[in-house]
Amino acid sequence: MTETATIRPIVPPPPVAESGPHAAEVAAPLTEQARAVREGELSSRELTQMYLERIEALDTAETLNAFLLTRGEAVLAEAARMDEMQAAGQIAGSLHGIPLGIKDALYTAGTRTTGGSAVFKDFVPSEDATAVRLLKDAGALVLGKTNLHECGFGITSNNPHFGPVRNPYDPLRIPGGSSGGSGAAVAARLCSGAIGTDTGGSVRIPAALCGVVGLKPTLGRAGRGRMFGLSWSYDVLGPITRTVADAAALLRVVASGPDPLDPFAADDPTGATLPETIAEAGVSLRGVRIGIPEGYFAEDNAPDVDRVLTENYRRLEDAGAVLVPVRVKDVEQATHTGFMTVIPEDVVLTEEALRAAGVDGGLVAHLDSFGADVRAALGSQVGPEAQPVPAHVYAEAMSRTVPAIRRGFAEALAGVDVLLTATTPATAVPIAEDVQMQHNGRSVDTFETFIRYAFCLSVAGLPAISVPGGVGDTGLPVGLQFVGAPWSEARLVEIALAYERLAGGS
Numbered sequence: 001m002t003e004t005a006t007i008r009p010i011v012p013p014p015p016v017a018e019s020g021p022h023a024a025e026v027a028a029p030l031t032e033q034a035r036a037v038r039e040g041e042l043s044s045r046e047l048t049q050m051y052l053e054r055i056e057a058l059d060t061a062e063t064l065n066a067f068l069l070t071r072g073e074a075v076l077a078e079a080a081r082m083d084e085m086q087a088a089g090q091i092a093g094s095l096h097g098i099p100l101g102i103k104d105a106l107y108t109a110g111t112r113t114t115g116g117s118a119v120f121k122d123f124v125p126s127e128d129a130t131a132v133r134l135l136k137d138a139g140a141l142v143l144g145k146t147n148l149h150e151c152g153f154g155i156t157s158n159n160p161h162f163g164p165v166r167n168p169y170d171p172l173r174i175p176g177g178s179s180g181g182s183g184a185a186v187a188a189r190l191c192s193g194a195i196g197t198d199t200g201g202s203v204r205i206p207a208a209l210c211g212v213v214g215l216k217p218t219l220g221r222a223g224r225g226r227m228f229g230l231s232w233s234y235d236v237l238g239p240i241t242r243t244v245a246d247a248a249a250l251l252r253v254v255a256s257g258p259d260p261l262d263p264f265a266a267d268d269p270t271g272a273t274l275p276e277t278i279a280e281a282g283v284s285l286r287g288v289r290i291g292i293p294e295g296y297f298a299e300d301n302a303p304d305v306d307r308v309l310t311e312n313y314r315r316l317e318d319a320g321a322v323l324v325p326v327r328v329k330d331v332e333q334a335t336h337t338g339f340m341t342v343i344p345e346d347v348v349l350t351e352e353a354l355r356a357a358g359v360d361g362g363l364v365a366h367l368d369s370f371g372a373d374v375r376a377a378l379g380s381q382v383g384p385e386a387q388p389v390p391a392h393v394y395a396e397a398m399s400r401t402v403p404a405i406r407r408g409f410a411e412a413l414a415g416v417d418v419l420l421t422a423t424t425p426a427t428a429v430p431i432a433e434d435v436q437m438q439h440n441g442r443s444v445d446t447f448e449t450f451i452r453y454a455f456c457l458s459v460a461g462l463p464a465i466s467v468p469g470g471v472g473d474t475g476l477p478v479g480l481q482f483v484g485a486p487w488s489e490a491r492l493v494e495i496a497l498a499y500e501r502l503a504g505g506s
Contacts, residue, residue, distance in 0.1 A: 010503040011211040011468035011477045014168040017189045020058045022050035030098060030192040030246040037097040040086055044079040044097025044141070047192075051099050051143055052076070055190050063171055065163050066185040068104050070144035071111060075099065078141050092139030095253060099143035101185045101194035105152055105178075106132055106237070107226035108142055115228035115353065116148040116178075118161040119369045123357040130225035130261060131195060131237055131254040138253045143191050146181030150371045152197055152230055153346065154178055155205050155450045156434040160371035164431050168210055169476055173428040176206030176450070182240045183210035193241040193250055199230045200338060201423075201454025203238045204466040208423035208479020211468050213500075214240045215247040215493075218486045219461040220266045222251070223259025229349045231342040232264065233398070234458040244467060244497040248274070251489065268487045283498040286320030290495075291416035296331045297453060300440060302426040308470035308478040309422055312503075316420075319502050324416050329408035330401070334456035335448060337401045344389045347381045373435075373447075402459055409460045413485045418495055421453045423479030427472040453481060463489050465496045469503070 017023065026047070028036070036042035052070060059066050082097035107113050107125040109132075114120045132142065147165045149157045157165035157180025165180035167173040168187040175184045179196025183206025186194050196203040198216045207214025215238045222237050229235040239250035252274045259265035292313070301309070313323055351363050359366065364383050367375055381388045412419060429437045429446065437446040457464050462483055469480035482499070484492035 009468060010470055013189075014187055014211065016058055016063070016168050017187060021053045023189065026050055026054065026189050029243045030241055031243070031249050033192055034095055034098050034249070037082070038086065038091055044082040044086075045076060047097070048076055048079040048099045048141060048143065051191055055144070058188060059185075059190060061163050063166060064168060064184050064188055064190075065147055065165050066181040066188065066190060067101065067144045068114065068147050068162055068181070069112060071142060075141050075143055082139060082141070092137070093253070094138050094249065095135065096139030097141065098139065098192045099141045100135065101144060101146045101182055101191040102132060102142050103148055103179050103182050103194070103196045104145040105148060105197050105228040106195065108132055108145065111142065111145065113145065113228075115152070116150040116159050116162065117370060117374070119359060119366050120353070120357050121161070123359075125226065127226060129227050130223040130256055130259050131227070134253050134256055135195070140253070146179070146185055146194060148181055149178035149202075150374050151350070152178040152199060152202060152228065153374050153377055155201065155447055156431070157181065157206070158431055158434045166431070167428045170428065173430055173476070174209065174434060176209035176424075176428065178202040179240060180206045183207055183212060183214070186210070186212045186240050186242060193239060193246055195237060195250070195254070196240050197227065197229070197235060197237045198458065199234050199342065200451045200458050203240060204423050204454050204464060204479070204481060205450055207240050207466040208481075209428040209477060211477035212240060212242055213244055213247045213468070214238065214466045215251055216457070216464045217251060217255065217489055218463045220264045221268070221463070221487070221489065222254045223256035223262045223265035225259050225261025228353055231345040232349070233341055233345060234338065234461075236458075244465070244493060244500045247465065248493045270487050272487065272490060274490055283494060283501065284320070285316060285495070285498045285502060288321045288418075288495060288498075289324055289416040290316060290321050291324050291326040291412055291419040293328050293412065293419055293421055294325055295327055297328070297421045300425055301422055302440065302472070304427065304472035305422050305425060305478055308472070309480075312469055312480060315502060316499070326412040326416065326419070328412045330404045331408055331456050333401055334405050334459045335451065337397045337405065338455050338459045340389050340393055340397045341402070343377055344381055344394055347378060350378060405456065406460045409457075409462060410485070413483075418492060419483040421481045421483065423453060423466040423481040424450050425452055426450070427474065427476035427478060457483055462486060463492055465492055467496050467500055
């Protein structure tokens with residue numbers, strides 16, 4: 001590949017990324033790899049082989065456990081066909097020959113799809129998820145399926161059936177979740193990029209804790225057909241990558257518009273389109289108005305997260321950005337409201353998944369096959385100990401409380417370009433603290449703590465991108481979250497790219 005200008009990362013890559021076979025050869029970002037493959041400077045088969053060798057050497061149960069499976073000879077054969085097409089002057093699309101990790105919540109035709117659960121361990125779909133089909137149409141290769149928190153219902157990725165995913169900075173710590181395998185694989189350079197799903201932060205949280213980029217699009221931007229989901233009201237899918245431009249490149253492909261399998265999927269009602277390329281020259285933060293939410297978003301961060309935020313406020317102001325204090329009305333209700341809607345919707349979607357996978361007996365018959373946390377959530381709604389969310393509680397949440405939260409964010413965004421928060425209130429905790437964690441001198445619920453700044457944006461349906469913002473006191477990554485108005489991904493990505501370049505010192 002030709003040499004390109006590099007951005008010095010504000011969060012250094014984990015040691016595992018720069019060790020093992022072919023560390024230097026796979027270091028380029030996805031967009032540069034894609035250009036090199038299209039122009040014949042890099043062989044797709046060679047790139048794919050290098051990733052497979054890195055996975056073989058580095059992705060053990062004790063080190064990362066990021067991939068549940070790789071496609072081995074099958075993906076190498078597909079890569080060879082991509083090289084033959086390129087030699088004949090035929091380019092499939094913008095991702096021609098690029099190997100990706102796919103969260104094992106998305107159907108992959110002919111390749112096992114488990115949702116991270118033993119209940120679905122034998123399910124081999126006959127058709128691809130909408131997003132996977134679009135990625136393949138653009139020339140991407142399914143390198144393998146990444147590990148996750150069971151059924152996507154959690155943020156630790158401590159999977160009881162397939163083993164915990166481990167943080168690439170410290171294998172004794174969580175990588176975040178539920179798309180933890182995707183985050184760990186990208187950070188360790190085991191694939192060019194990855195796709196995750198996000199209901200309450202499941203793309204952004206692992207991106208933050210693993211020191212990479214995670215982009216959650218507006219609800220409806222990307223079709224969710226043939227995806228194990230938790231909530232039709234909040235689920236999205238999005239890219240996890242090493243750079244902002246890489247995330248934009250993947251989002252352009254999976255932004256499907258209408259999807260016959262997803263009634264929420266739609267064209268951008270503003271009429272705007274995502275740009276074909278993100279211009280790196282001339283991107284400036286001067287005059288950009290950045291809302292800094294007070295109250296809820298600033299009350300209980302770990303001290304090193306607050307330090308990183310303060311350092312970045314100064315950095316942004318020095319670059320000419322205008323920081324505007326704002327308050328988000330009704331945001332305090334988001335977590336409780338979100339659970340009151342997600343949990344009953346999850347029961348319906350899990351029943352649908354069981355039928356689609358040909359698993360007989362229904363949810364009640366299989367409750368004991370789920371891990372403890374998922375079993376507790378589902379068992380609260382069905383089965384012998386159920387105490388279901390009352391219909392009037394669900395109805396009030398969807399008709400009154402969710403609209404109030406969305407109005408609160410709309411008002412906060414009215415006078416600014418984006419909001420800026422920490423992605424999580426703390427850096428990655430030990431796997432042993434996956435239920436209760438130590439935070440600011442007390443024991444708190446790990447799940448609820450880590451979703452604090454992410455789930456509320458899912459309830460609001462807003463696009464958000466987590467980018468590396470610095471390191472905590474123990475050298476672990478801290479993520480920053482830029483938040484935009486609905487369907488504002490193009491502007492959001494532009495601002496995030498400008499920040500990435502500023503923080504990188506280039």
